[in-house]
Structures are given as C-alpha cells and as structure tokens.
Amino acid sequence: MELINASGVSFVYSDGQQALKNIDLSINSGEKVAVLGPNGAGKSTLFQLFNGLLTASTGTITVKGLPVRRENYREIRTIVGMVFQDPDDQLFNSTVRQEIAYGLKNVGVKDEELECAISWTLEIVGLRGYETKGPHHLSGGEKKRVALASVLAMRPEILVLDEPTASLDPMGASRLIDLLGSINRELGITVIFATHDVDIVPLLADRIYLLSKGEIVLSGDTSEIFANKEIIRQISLRLPRVAHLAELLKRDGVIETDALPLTIGQARRIYLSEHLSAAPRSLTEEK
Ligand SMILES: Nc1ncnc2c1ncn2[C@@H]1O[C@H](COP(=O)(O)OP(=O)(O)OP(=O)(O)O)[C@@H](O)[C@H]1O
Numbered sequence: 001m002e003l004i005n006a007s008g009v010s011f012v013y014s015d016g017q018q019a020l021k022n023i024d025l026s027i028n029s030g031e032k033v034a035v036l037g038p039n040g041a042g043k044s045t046l047f048q049l050f051n052g053l054l055t056a057s058t059g060t061i062t063v064k065g066l067p068v069r070r071e072n073y074r075e076i077r078t079i080v081g082m083v084f085q086d087p088d089d090q091l092f093n094s095t096v097r098q099e100i101a102y103g104l105k106n107v108g109v110k111d112e113e114l115e116c117a118i119s120w121t122l123e124i125v126g127l128r129g130y131e132t133k134g135p136h137h138l139s140g141g142e143k144k145r146v147a148l149a150s151v152l153a154m155r156p157e158i159l160v161l162d163e164p165t166a167s168l169d170p171m172g173a174s175r176l177i178d179l180l181g182s183i184n185r186e187l188g189i190t191v192i193f194a195t196h197d198v199d200i201v202p203l204l205a206d207r208i209y210l211l212s213k214g215e216i217v218l219s220g221d222t223s224e225i226f227a228n229k230e231i232i233r234q235i236s237l238r239l240p241r242v243a244h245l246a247e248l249l250k251r252d253g254v255i256e257t258d259a260l261p262l263t264i265g266q267a268r269r270i271y272l273s274e275h276l277s278a279a280p281r282s283l284t285e286e287k
C-alpha cells in the first residue's frame with residue numbers, strides 16, 4: 001500500500017530560494033527508504049512537506065491518499081511521525097515520562113492504557129529508568145532517543161527521521177540503526193530518513209532517493225544507486241568507505257570480482273566466497 005506520494009512538487013521559500021523542483025516520490029508500507037543528499041539539497045524541506053509544516057508551492061503530496069491540506073492535518077499527523085534533526089526542537093516537557101505521555105494524553109489515552117503505552121515505549125527505545133530525568137539535561141544521543149520515543153508512543157504508520165544519526169557517537173549511531181531496523185521489522189513501521197552519511201545508508205535503507213540542488217537525480221535500490229559512482233561524486237557525496245577500498249583493490253589487481261560491497265558484512269561475504277577454500281572455517285560460518 002502506498003503511504004506517501006509526491007507528484008510534481010516544488011517549493012520556494014519566501015525569500016525566493018527554490019528548495020525543491022519537480023519532485024516525484026512514492027513510499028510504500030513496510031519500506032526503509034533513504035533520502036540521500038549533500039547539505040542544502042532540500043531534504044529537510046521535503047520532509048516538512050509530508051505533514052504540513054510547509055506547504056508545496058506547486059504539485060501535490062498525499063498521505064494514504066489524503067492531500068496534505070489543513071483539513072487533513074490532524075489525521076495525517078497520526079499517520080506520519082516526524083523526528084526532527086535537532087531534538088531540542090522537539091522536547092519541551094520537564095521529564096522524560098511527561099514527554100512520552102504528552103501526545104498520548106492529547107488523544108485521550110489515560111490510566112492503565114497510558115501506563116502500558118509509556119512502559120512499552122521506554123522498553124523499545126532502551127530508556128527504562130529515565131522516567132523522571134529532565135530531557136534537557138540528557139546527552140545528545142539520549143535526547144534523540146527521547147524524541148524518537150515521544151513520536152513512537154503514538155504508533156505512527158510511518159516514521160520520518162531527519163538526520164537520525166547526526167551528532168551521535170559511533171556506538172550510538174550503530175544502536176540507533178539497529179533500533180530503527182527492528183522497529184521496521186517487528187512493528188511493521190515504515191521508515192524514511194534523510195542523511196548525507198553514505199556509510200549508514202546501506203545498513204538501513206532498501207531504497208534511495210538521491211537528492212541534489214532540490215531535484216531527485218536518481219532513485220532505486222541501494223546497490224543500484226551506489227553503482228552510479230560518477231553521479232554520487234559529482235553531487236559532493238562519496239562511496240561508502242568499504243566500497244572505495246574495494247574499488248582501489250580491484251584497480252591494483254588484488255581482487256578480481258566487480259561486486260561492490262557497501263558494508264563490511266557484504267565485503268566479507270563477497271571475498272569469502274571468492275577465497276572460500278583459503279578462509280578459516282570459523283570465518284566462513286560467521287554471519
Ligand atoms: N527558512 C528558509 N528560508 C530560505 N531558504 C531556506 C530556508 N530553509 C532552508 N533554505 C534553503 O533551502 C535549501 C534546502 O535546504 P534544506 O534545509 O532543505 O537542505 P538539507 O538537504 O536539509 O540540508 P542539510 O543537509 O544541511 O540539513 C538550501 O538552499 C537552504 O539554504
């Protein structure tokens with residue numbers, strides 16, 4: 001089922017800056033989609049059109065067939081959960097518990113149902129024990145999880161995350177990627193995220209929209225997109241580091257295969273199958 005559709009969408013800011021040009025996009029239920037682009041490509045602008053924070057200058061956006069217009073905002077905002085790039089733009093309550101309870105209370109959830117929803121959410125995002133802490137005194141990574149929790153508590157059908165791993169340390173970024181993967185897999189929530197971090201995209205996204213200067217320059221499966229090395233580099237991005245290494249080793253004649261690994265896991269599988277007899281048994285058995 002199609003959850004979000006954008007057709008011929010353009011957006012011009014009031015100072016005349018054209019941030020988006022003729023965007024066509026379609027997100028289906030259950031997908032994990034990256035909007036990948038350099039700084040200023042229009043990622044945040046695009047995401048703000050999905051739930052009516054901004055209004056398209058031309059073209060149409062629909063969420064489950066509902067045009068993103070004032071009369072549909074309430075319904076659309078229960079379907080689309082938006083996690084901002086900066087958690088300080090999202091958090092305004094004095095405790096983590098209140099932060100998670102706020103939206104739920106607004107839609108009339110109370111008593112036992114409220115308690116269940118709060119503890120379910122805290123469990124999923126790994127914030128048990130944080131209930132009485134003040135969100136503004138938490139670390140950047142913890143704040144991100146509280147912001148995600150406050151959105152997830154409302155059980156949206158689609159999570160829209162703007163730069164979810166920006167400002168996280170490597171372990172925090174890796175945990176968040178795993179968490180988003182399991183939210184998608186186990187709760188069936190569709191995930192769309194914006195980033196310029198080419199190393200994290202293959203760890204989470206099945207599909208990519210490549211955005212540059214307000215236009216979608218390519219869209220397709222993650223491996224298809226990264227095969228377009230020239231275009232990726234032209235728009236000030238690069239290949240994932242492991243893919244770059246593979247490119248160099250191939251050029252130097254060290255490896256034979258043309259397969260382009262995008263993650264360390266993919267690289268191990270590709271090279272182990274090339275050198276299977278040489279690999280220690282323990283390595284070939286590892287996932
Ligand atoms: N409020 C605004 N008024 C005018 N121009 C804006 C405004 N917000 C963004 N822009 C411009 O619109 C373009 C797209 O910006 P946007 O923030 O959507 O890009 P982005 O892809 O999210 O970038 P980043 O990776 O830096 O977050 C940029 O040229 C930016 O300068």
Ligand SMILES: [Mg+2]
Pocket residue numbers: 043044045085162
């Ligand atoms: Mg942005």
